[in-house]
Amino acid sequence: MNSFEISKKTARLVVLQRIEIANPLLKYFRKLFGRYIFTNIITKFFLSTQEVSNKYFKIMSDEFLTIKDFIKGDNKNFLSIGGGVGGLEAVVNSNFNDINFYFIERNFVSNKIKYGWGGLLNSEAYNDVLEQKNFLLNNSINNSQINIFDFDNDQLPKLKFDIIVSLLSLDYHYDFNIYEKYLREVSTPKTKIIFDTIRADYFNKIFNNVKILDSQINTVHKSKRILCSDFKDKI
Ligand SMILES: C[S@@+](CC[C@H](N)C(=O)[O-])C[C@H]1O[C@@H](n2cnc3c(N)ncnc32)[C@H](O)[C@@H]1O
Secondary structure: OOOOOOHHHHHHHHHHOOHOOOOHHHHHHHHHHHHHHHHHHHHHHOHHHHHEEEEEEEEHHHHHHHHHHHHOOOEEEEEEEEEOOHHHHHHHHHHOOOOOEEEEOOOEEEEOOOOOOOOOOOOEEEEHHHHHHHHHHHHHOOOOHHEEOOOOOOOOEEEEEEEEEOOOOOOOOOOOOHHHHHHHOOOOOOOOEEEOOOHHHHHHHEEEEEEEEEEEEOOOOEEEEEEEEEEEOOO
């Protein structure tokens, strides 16, 4: 596999989820016409699905390398929070057998995409869970391995996860606090929780183990990717 099977509609979502995939012309259009027109019109007519597929695959393969050491072994229950259409999980699946993927996502595209810190308001989203499911099936994940939950409408899965991954989503666009209670319920001291944040030190108050895996200095947010485990007791 060196690119993804991707529909035009999914490619449009992927560009919203990963703006670095947009080529310079698309970025220029976004600046010129604003985000609403970019999202609803420009991506409809000026996007090369093949180019998106190739770039998305390359980005997700690189992201996979930052987390792969923590999936080894018996890690069968994988929770993805805000995984977008699921490119990372498709790459994980092509490298490991028999993983059960659980996705918590949202099922709408915000009118105004801000790519900012929504904090506790968390009103931003750019996904479509039907497109996500088709993407995962078309990229060799079996139906029985796919469990998708709509953050706004579904009861979230209640099981103990081995690994929880949220790239550029949890504590990057919205406050970790939104998920803290839930994550305490679905983790064991061994569960590995990986996400991107601009306040890595803060998590020393929440977890007994916090390790910085990577620093993203070239992005607007200058975030760190951290691996946390073992929640401290609440005071
Ligand atoms: C910047 S995109 C990143 C997508 C993917 N993780 C990646 O690295 O390409 C952020 C994703 O978080 C999702 N999202 C926003 N709020 C969420 C929430 N409360 N729970 C789960 N996902 C959320 C958005 O719909 C979007 O797909």
